[in-house]
Every structure is written in structure tokens, then in C-alpha cells.
Amino acid sequence: xxxxxxxxxxxxxxxxxxxxxxxxxxxxxxxxxxxxxxxxxxxxxxxxxxxxxxxxxxxxxxxxxxxxxxxxxxxxxxxxxxxxxxxxxxxxxxxxxxxxxxxxxxxxxxxxxxxxxxxxxxxxxxxxxxxxxxxxxxxxxxxxxxxxxxxxxxxxxxxxxxxxxxxxxxxxxxxxxxxxxxxxxxxxxxxxxxxxxxxxxxxxxxxxxxxxxxxxxxxxxxxxxxxxxxxxxxxxxxxxxxxxxxxxxxxxxxxxxxxxxxxxxxxxxxxxxxxxxxxxxxxxxxxxxxxxxxxxxxxxxxxxx
Amino acid sequence: xxxxxxxxxxxxxxxxxxxxxxxxxxxxxxxxxxxxxxxxxxxxxxxxxxxxxxxxxxxxxxxxxxxxxxxxxxxxxxxxxxxxxxxxxxxxxxxxxxxxxxxxxxxxxxxxxxxxxxxxxxxxxxxxxxxxxxxxxxxxxxxxxxxxxxxxxxxxxxxxxxxxxxxxxxxxxxxxxxxxxxxxxxxxxxxxxxxxxxxxxxxxxxxxxxxxxxxxxxxxxxxxxxxxxxxxxxxxxxxx
Numbered sequence: 001x002x003x004x005x006x007x008x009x010x011x012x013x014x015x016x017x018x019x020x021x022x023x024x025x026x027x028x029x030x031x032x033x034x035x036x037x038x039x040x041x042x043x044x045x046x047x048x049x050x051x052x053x054x055x056x057x058x059x060x061x062x063x064x065x066x067x068x069x070x071x072x073x074x075x076x077x078x079x080x081x082x083x084x085x086x087x088x089x090x091x092x093x094x095x096x097x098x099x100x101x102x103x104x105x106x107x108x109x110x111x112x113x114x115x116x117x118x119x120x121x122x123x124x125x126x127x128x129x130x131x132x133x134x135x136x137x138x139x140x141x142x143x144x145x146x147x148x149x150x151x152x153x154x155x156x157x158x159x160x161x162x163x164x165x166x167x168x169x170x171x172x173x174x175x176x177x178x179x180x181x182x183x184x185x186x187x188x189x190x191x192x193x194x195x196x197x198x199x200x201x202x203x204x205x206x207x208x209x210x211x212x213x214x215x216x217x218x219x220x221x222x223x224x225x226x227x228x229x230x231x232x233x234x235x236x237x238x239x240x241x242x243x244x245x246x247x248x249x250x251x252x253x254x255x256x257x258x259x260x261x262x263x264x265x266x267x268x269x270x271x272x273x274x275x276x277x278x279x280x281x282x283x284x285x286x287x288x289x290x291x292x293x294x295x296x297x298x299x300x301x302x303x304x305x
Numbered sequence: 306x307x308x309x310x311x312x313x314x315x316x317x318x319x320x321x322x323x324x325x326x327x328x329x330x331x332x333x334x335x336x337x338x339x340x341x342x343x344x345x346x347x348x349x350x351x352x353x354x355x356x357x358x359x360x361x362x363x364x365x366x367x368x369x370x371x372x373x374x375x376x377x378x379x380x381x382x383x384x385x386x387x388x389x390x391x392x393x394x395x396x397x398x399x400x401x402x403x404x405x406x407x408x409x410x411x412x413x414x415x416x417x418x419x420x421x422x423x424x425x426x427x428x429x430x431x432x433x434x435x436x437x438x439x440x441x442x443x444x445x446x447x448x449x450x451x452x453x454x455x456x457x458x459x460x461x462x463x464x465x466x467x468x469x470x471x472x473x474x475x476x477x478x479x480x481x482x483x484x485x486x487x488x489x490x491x492x493x494x495x496x497x498x499x500x501x502x503x504x505x506x507x508x509x510x511x512x513x514x515x516x517x518x519x520x521x522x523x524x525x526x527x528x529x530x531x532x533x534x535x536x537x538x539x540x541x542x543x544x545x
Contacts, residue, residue, distance in 0.1 A: 049392060052540050068537070070394045078392045084384025086314060088321050100310040101393040143389065 002062055002075055002150040002182050003027050004048055009057030011043050018043040020206040021057070026151075026184050030177035032197030033186040040206040041186040042081065045155045048184070049078045061151065074102070077144030081155035083136065085128055091115070091139045092124035098143040107146075114142040118172065134165030141172065152176055154185040158192050170196050225249055226267055230260040231287035232278065238285075241277040245269075259287065306402045311390060315377050315407040324376055328411070331365045332419035339423035350434060353427040354507050357420060357438040362498070363491055366416045366445050367471030370408075373415070374453025375463040377408040378532075382539070383461060391539065401533040405454050412446035432503035441498035448490045448521050451528035458535040486511040490524065493517035 004026040011019040019040045026048070035041050046052040047059045050066040050073070059066050066072045086094055095114055099107035115121045118138040123131070128139065137157060144152060154173075158166050173196060177183045187193050193200055194214065202210040232238045235253065239260055242248045247269035252261040264270035278285050319325070338360065342352050378401075381387040390400050420442045424435020452470075457463040478485035486492045495510035496517035502508050510517065 046540070051388070051391070053538075070396060073392050073394045076392070078388070080385060080388045082385035082388070084381070084386035085389065086318075086386050088317055089314075097310050097314060098389060098393075101308070101390065101395060103394065 001028050001180055004066075004151065004182065004184070005058070005060045005062075006044070006048070007058045007060075009047065009054045009059055011040075011047060011052060011055045017206050019047070019054075019203075022203070022206075022208040023057075024201050024208060024211055026182055026201075027199075028150075028177075028180050028182045029199065030173060030183045030185070030197045032193035032200040033184055033203065034190070034193045034200050035186075035188060035203035035209075037188050039188075039203045041188075041203055042155055043206075044203065045153055045184070045186055049076060049153050074147065075150045077147070077149035077152045079137075079140045079144045079152070079154040079157055081159065085136065085140065085143075087127065087129035090125050090127050091120055091131065091135070091142075094128055094139060095124075095142045095146055099146045102147040104147060110146050110148075111142075114146040115139075117145060118142045119168075133160045134162060134168075137161060137165065137169065141169070145176075149181070151182045152184070154183070156187060157185050158187060158189065166192070225263045225265055226270070227291045228262045228264060228270075229254075229257065229287060229289050229291045230262055230274075230285065231258070232260070233284040233286070234281070235260050237281050238278060238283045241281050241283075242274070245273050245277065247273050261291065306399055307406060308395060308399050308403045311395075311400055311403040312407050314390075315404050316411075318380065319373060319376050319407065319411050324372060328369060328372055328415050331368055332415050335361055335365055335419050335423045336426070339426040343426050348428040348431065350428050350432050350505060351507065353424060353431075353434045356427060357424055357434065358495070358498075358508060361416070361420045361423065362438055362442055362445065362494065363476055364471070365420075366412070366442050366494075367449055367475055367491065368468075369415045370412050370446060370449025371453050371464060371467035371471050373408045373411040374450045375457040375467050377404040377411075377450075377454055377457065378536075379457035379461075379463040382458065387539070391536075397536045398533040401454070401458075401529060401536055405450055405529055405532075408450035408454055409447050412450050413443055416442045416446055432506040434502050434506050434508075437498040437500075437502035437506065437508065440501055441494035444497055444521060445490050445494035448493070448524050448528075451525040451532070452490070455528040455532040455535070458532045458539070483511070490521070493521050493524075 006022055006024050008021055008023050009019060010017065010021050022044065033041050033044065043052060047054055048066065050069065053067045061072050061075060064072060089097065092111065092115065096107055096111040099110040104110045115124050118141045120135065120138050120142060123135060128136065131139065157169060161169065173183055173185065198213055200214050201208065230238070239251045239253065242262060243251050247264055247266040248262060249265045250263035254261050274288065275285065338356060342356060346352055391397065417439050421435050421439040424430055424438060428434060430436055453467050456467055460466055474485060475489050475491045492511045495508060496512050496514045499508045499510050500514050
């Protein structure tokens with residue numbers, strides 16, 4: 001079990017501040033690092049993987065610094081974003097070379113096991129240059145897993161993958177997370193993060209914009225109205241009761257959906273008052289669903305904030 | 306200080322693909338010239354010195370050095386695959402020294418042996434001309450490899466800068482501007498050839514032997530040290 005600590009870390013390149021005073025802990029399990037392109041995700045991952053020194057602050061693996069500490073790589077597996085990967089080797093040779101570079105006692109067995117994990121044993125004898133994007137990504141994964149690291153860092157791992165490859169990689173990452181590894185992946189695509197990581201860290205313009213369960217983050221933004229779709233035995237009676245309560249700022253009757261679209265301003269009060277009001281009015285609730293609690297809305301809210 | 310896996314990857318990068326063809330072309334040309342001159346002129350010490358000094362040591366060795374020295378590291382930095390070496394519990398100095406040894410080995414193989422062979426073809430090693438140039442080429446190979454490996458870690462246009470150094474500085478300035486000759490790996494190695502060859506070989510260097518040896522050592526040592534330093538703080542630019 002390993003935790004990456006990022007403490008009051010900044011990184012600037014000349015006049016450009018890529019990462020601005022960020023503090024976060026990446027704990028075991030899957031964490032999604034989310035942000036638009038150019039937000040500083042890669043800079044953060046490079047600092048976590050020892051390829052960039054923080055300009056200020058500290059990035060540590062448990063309590064060991066990562067920068068200029070090659071020993072940290074015994075515990076870190078890195079899946080870089082770039083494609084360059086010794087195309088003249090076969091996939092098997094590539095993973096074997098990685099196992100040897102780690103100084104593993106039985107590199108052959110380790111390489112074979114890693115290739116099996118990513119289901120690439122059948123294509124292991126083919127040159128990397130002949131691989132599809134998804135196959136390359138899997139072999140990269142195998143090379144990162146070959147030494148059984150406790151931390152797995154993936155920079156935009158789903159870029160350019162087709163849906164089937166994406167599903168496969170997600171499945172693999174889920175397993176890694178369940179095994180207690182610290183898995184961090186970056187993405188600018190919301191559905192990916194939403195499907196895979198309950199815990200997200202959002203970075204916008206170099207700043208740490210939000211952290212935690214994305215549903216909870218959404219709720220914490222009480223200054224932004226939350227939308228719910230509600231169906232009940234008597235929508236109009238429920239609507240009248242709701243609008244009388246200060247937790248609700250607007251209600252619309254959606255004739256197409258045959259449901260109420262409710263705009264709430266106070267999450268906690270709304271969720272406790274709604275069932276009470278319904279009972280007082282003798283109304284039965286059939287559906288209460290948050291209609292915009294997708295990561296997309298969290299994200300666009302954060303970006304515009 | 307040496308990692309066999311790093312060495313294997315470097316050898317395969319250098320000797321695979323088109324690079325091996327380019328590496329082999331110049332030595333092949335040297336042998337062809339040697340055979341042609343011998344057949345047309347017979348054994349001639351002066352011709353041997355001209356060809357081995359004027360073509361082999363002045364052009365072939367630096368060019369092979371550029372290809373092997375920069376090729377040992379620059380493509381990996383360029384396409385980002387170096388990350389697989391750097392993200393390992395490996396001292397970066399080990400990566401550099403291993404790559405340097407491979408670059409030296411490749412440069413030696415593609416320069417010293419063909420020069421020795423060409424020398425024997427040209428005049429049967431009379432006046433030890435073949436031996437002198439082979440030793441000079443061996444020493445120059447080491448220094449070129451270190452300097453061009455450093456160039457590979459410093460610049461994305463390592464090959465261009467390497468060619469400019471090899472062709473413009475060493476060949477052109479070296480023959481026109483007296484001061485430039487003193488700062489030339491070719492001249493330093495010539496000092497060694499001058500000492501080894503017989504008095505009739507007509508090999509002259511701009512620098513004295515002790516100065517040449519010191520400069521060769523300094524260039525190789527500094528080049529290697531700074532290359533390791535560069536690799537130590539390599540930040541994979543362009544990936545942000």
C-alpha cells in the first residue's frame with residue numbers, strides 16, 4: 001500500500017505556471033486526474049513519476065522523494081502518453097527488456113506473467129511496429145506491471161483506443177485498484193473518469209479545482225442549482241409544496257416526460273425535505289433522479305468558475 | 306557502470322534498420338578506393354597517408370562517430386522511448402556509460418578494422434602507416450563517440466550539429482584556419498599517428514603528443530560526465 005503525497009507543489013516553466021500550489025494525496029484504489037488539455041495533468045504526472053522536479057513544494061512516495069531517486073521506480077509503474085517504444089523489438093522482447101532493467105530475479109517469467117495479464121501472449125512474437133494502438137497500450141501496460149509495482153501512473157491511457165480496447169483496459173485497471181494498488185490515470189474525457197474512478201482530482205489551469213467523489217463534489221457546489229427529475233402520484237400538489245420551501249428555486253412541468261423538473265439550491269435541505277413534504281401531501285414518489293449529475297456538468301461548472 | 310540490457314537495445318537501434326547500411330557504406334567506399342589505388346598505382350606510402358589521413362581519419366571516422374554517437378541516444382530522446390530506461394532503478398550514469406561503450410564499439414568496428422585493412426591493401430603497412438592510422442582512428446573513435454553522445458543528449462538536431470562539426474569544423478576550418486586545427490579531435494589523433502608511423506610516412510599534426518593526449522582525455526571525460534548530467538535532468542520536453 002503506497003500513497004503519493006503532493007504537498008504545496010508548484011511547477012513553472014519560465015513565466016508559465018503549469019502547476020500552481022497543489023496539495024493532494026493519491027491513495028490506494030483508482031484515482032482519476034481530470035482536467036482540460038493544458039491544465040497541468042501531464043506536468044503533475046511527470047512530477048509523480050520523477051521526470052520533473054517541483055519548482056516549489058514536494059512530491060513524495062510515502063515519505064521518499066521521487067525526483068532524482070531511481071529507487072522509487074521499484075514501486076512505480078509508468079504508462080507514458082507518448083508512443084515511442086522501441087518499435088524494432090517484438091512485444092515480448094520489449095516487456096522482457098523492461099523486466100531486465102528492473103533487475104528482476106527471473107525476468108523471463110515476470111515478462112510472461114505481465115503479458116498474460118494484458119492478454120498479449122499470442123501477439124508477443126510480433127514486432128511492436130505492427131501493433132494497433134490498443135495493442136501498444138496493452139504492451140505498455142505489461143511493461144509497467146512487470147515488476148508488480150504498488151503504484152501505477154497512466155498518462156491519458158485511453159487516447160485513441162476503440163471502445164472494446166477501452167473496456168478491456170478499464171477492466172484491467174479496476175482489478176489493479178481492487179488489488180490495493182495506487183492507480184492514477186489522467187484524462188480530459190469525462191465519461192472515462194466517470195466510468196472508472198469514484199475518486200477524482202480535478203485540475204483546471206494549473207490549480208486544484210476539486211477533490212473527492214465526483215457526486216459529492218457536485219453537491220458541495222451549493223451555489224449552483226441542482227436539477228432533479230421527479231415523478232409522483234400527484235406532481236402538481238408536490239410542485240406546490242416544493243416551491244413553498246426555500247430549498248427549491250424553480251419547477252417546470254415537463255409534459256413530454258410527464259415529470260417535474262425541479263431546480264434545488266440546497267442539496268442537504270432538499271433531500272431531507274422532499275420525502276417529508278411528499279408524505280405531508282400524501283403524494284407517492286415514483287422517481288427522483290438527479291438529471292445533470294454527470295461529470296460533464298461538474299466539469300463545465302468548474303471550468304467556468 | 307554497464308548494463309547489458311541497455312547495451313542490447315542500443316546495439317539493435319544502431320545496427321538495425323537503415324543506420325547499419327549508412328555505417329557500412331563509408332568503410333566499403335574506403336576499401337574500394339584502396340583496392341583501386343593499389344591496382345592503378347601499386348604500393349605507395351604517400352598515397353596511403355593521403356587516403357588514410359585525408360579521407361579515412363578526416364571524414365570517415367567523424368561521420369561514423371556522428372552516426373553511432375548521436376544514434377546511440379538521440380532517437381530515443383526524440384521519440385520518448387528513453388522513458389523506459391529512465392523509469393527504472395538504474396543510475397543514469399550507467400545508461401550513459403553503457404551507451405558510450407556501445408557507440409565506441411560500433412565506431413571502432415566500422416573505422417579501425419577497415420582502416421587497417423585499407424592500409425594493408427594500399428602499401429602492406431609499410432612505415433607502419435596502416436597501424437598508425439588504425440590506432441589514431443581507435444583513439445578518435447572514443448573521443449568522437451563521447452562528444453557526439455553528449456550532443457545527442459543536448460540537442461534535438463544532434464545529427465546536423467554533428468555533421469557541421471565533422472565536415473565544416475574539422476575538414477574545412479581545420480585546413481584553412483590554423484587555430485581551429487588545435488581544437489580538433491582529428492588533429493589530436495594525428496599526433497598519435499605521427500608518433501607511431503615511420504619517419505617517411507609524412508604524417509604531421511598541429512598539436513604535440515602530450516597536449517593531444519590530454520585534450521583527448523578531457524574531451525572524452527567531460528563529454529561523458531556532462532551527458533550523464535543532462536540525462537539526469539532530462540525532463541521529456543514536448544510531452545507536456
